[in-house]
Amino acid sequence: MGAGLIVLVLAACSPSQPADGQDNTTAAPAETSSVATPASAASGAAPAQAALSEDAVVELVNAAIQKHKLTDLPEQCLSYMVEDNGGKVIDIDVREKHDDSCGGDPGVAPRLFSFKLDRVSHQLSTDALDRADGEFQPID
Known part of the structure; x- marks a missing residue:
């Protein structure tokens, strides 16, 4: 005890x-x-790979769109569909946003063009530069 x-x-x-x-x-x-x-x-x-948020991807793509004047639509009338499958590239579709302020049928969101973002180098490529052939080309 x-x-x-x-x-x-x-x-x-x-x-x-x-x-x-x-x-x-x-x-x-x-x-x-x-x-x-x-x-x-x-x-x-x-560690930068894990830290690449969807918001950061959209900011990179939006900056390229504005810099190269890829569309006449205002920023608020663009929407971004980010597809990150964990591979070497992240796919981003840029679409028209249809609502009361942007106009158009809210039931549809036509694709304007797409981007690919290299996860390591952060190099963007897009099919917006030559829409006739649809091939992705680097864009800075």
């Missing part, structure tokens, strides 16, 4: 319990994530 009492006393004084009474369970996940980040960078994984 004395041994059982010693075990209970040792458990109560365990170093896993903070001396100030605060719960330290939130420290473990932070330590785990801070260790995982350098390890993934050291292993050669490209």
Whole structure:
């Protein structure tokens, strides 16, 4: 019985319990994530690939559309269909948005042109430059 009492006393004084009474369970996940980040960078994984959000893809495509004046439609009348299958490229269709402010039948969204975004280099290519043959060409 004395041994059982010693075990209970040792458990109560365990170093896993903070001396100030605060719960330290939130420290473990932070330590785990801070260790995982350098390890993934050291292993050669490209963290930028995981960080490429759909919003970032749309911003890159929209910037190219505006720079090269690929359409006369205002920005608010364009919609983007982003298809990311996890491969080397992300496919983006640029479509007309039909609503009260842009006009047109809201039941349809005609495709204007498409883009492909290389996941690693972020190089864009599009079929908008030569719509006759439909081949994708690099665009900056």
